[in-house]
Amino acid sequence: MKTKRALEFVFTRYVQGGILQVCTYSQEPVVNILSSSENRLLEEITGLDEDGENPEKSDIMAHPIAERLDILMIVMFSYIKDVCYVNGKIDVGNTKDLYRDLVAIFDKLILTTHGSCHVQFIMFYLSSFRLIIAEAFVEHLWKKLQNPNVPSVIRQTTGNYIGSFLARAKFIPIVTVKACLDLLVSWLHTYINNQGTGSRAFCDVALHGPFYAACQAVFYIVIFRHKEILDGNLKKGLAYLQSLNFERIVLCQLNPLKVCLPTIVSLFAALTRKYQVAFCDTIIERNRRQTVPVVQSSCGGESVETATNPLDSFFPFDPYILKRSKNTIDPLYQFWEEQSAEDLKETAEPSEVSEEEDDFLRGETLQNDGMISVTPSSFNALVQNSETSLGSPS
DSSP: OSSSSEEEEEEEEHHHSOOOOEEEESSSSSOOOSSSSSSHHHHHHOOOOTTOOOOOOOSSSSHHHHHHHHHHHHHHHHHHHHHEEETTOOHHHHHHHHHHHHHHHHHIIIITTOOSSTTTTTHHHTTSOOOOHHHHHHHHHHHHOOOOOOOOHHHHHHHHHHHEEEEHTTTOHHHHHHHHHHHHHHHHHHHHHHHTTTTSSSOOOOHHHHHHHHHHHHHHHHHHHHHHHSSOOHHHHHOOOOOOOOOHHHHSTTHHHHHHHHHHHHHHHHHHHHSOOOOOHHHHHHHHHHOEEEOOOTTSSOOOEETTOOOOOTTTTTTTOOOHHHHHGGGGGGGHHHHHOOOHTSSSGGGGEEEEEEEHHHHGGSSSSSOOOOOOOHHHHHHTTTTOOOOOOO
């Protein structure tokens, strides 16, 4: 699996049909570890164990598609490390070249695929090598989110990526998280200022989708990283949270609490109530009483209530469940802490804690093949497709 100066990875087949196809572009002859024949590829990969032993049954994914994807992700993670590390030390030139290629592929194939599962973790893994890579990735996403010339749906997806990445990447220090929060929140306040009391100053996903996606990203980041913000100096941490002026955001006429995922809204409300940095309960209760319109679902044709997920949100760095390749991701990953969950639950009225929220608070400690997350499982939708025709995960 050794390569020299290779520029790899264009995955088309995965985003179109659930399996990765890797095409190789090299400046010098390289070992083509990924053959054009999927069957040959799988035979080669499954025979990689030096001792020739078969993997433990407990490490094999129940569904053959999941098993194939798991194996391919192992190969991809290994390749990334082989390219970026030479003799145990990171090669800055190789890493920069690979980052540029992967970002280009990310923009073309992954970012445009709603509900993509697992493959985006190549960017997560590469970003863990150096903080400057992680910062470059966030900056790349941030430029897309705030650019009005980028299609609204892509800007919304970019917001999902920013929120999920900053919440889940354990290797990103809190000082960087706070710097990103400052950018996001400043943009939100500017957006609110620009609406004023004009004809567009009302709750509408079609008009303000990127704004709502950015709001949800901020709420999600604060839920996951608030302990680090407050640790060490509670007074200073609270002053920082208060400086973000969440109250103005949640009370604005655009009404983001009506649009964001209910579980995130509930947890954010509990957190801001506990630390008295915003009071969301009145707005939440008013939103609950309003009539809920019906929209077309993007993943099956059936109608769904907009209160469930009007942004059609997903969090691309929800828990990684492929059994073997997850060993690469888990040490880098911020899981939801039970103690934090129970701490926030104590601040809510018992009637406000829904079954969905309980799943979010308790689910991530379970070890099974299901997607444990606050958003619908694109992975489950993928493996439930026809055995002979694999549709794009959504």
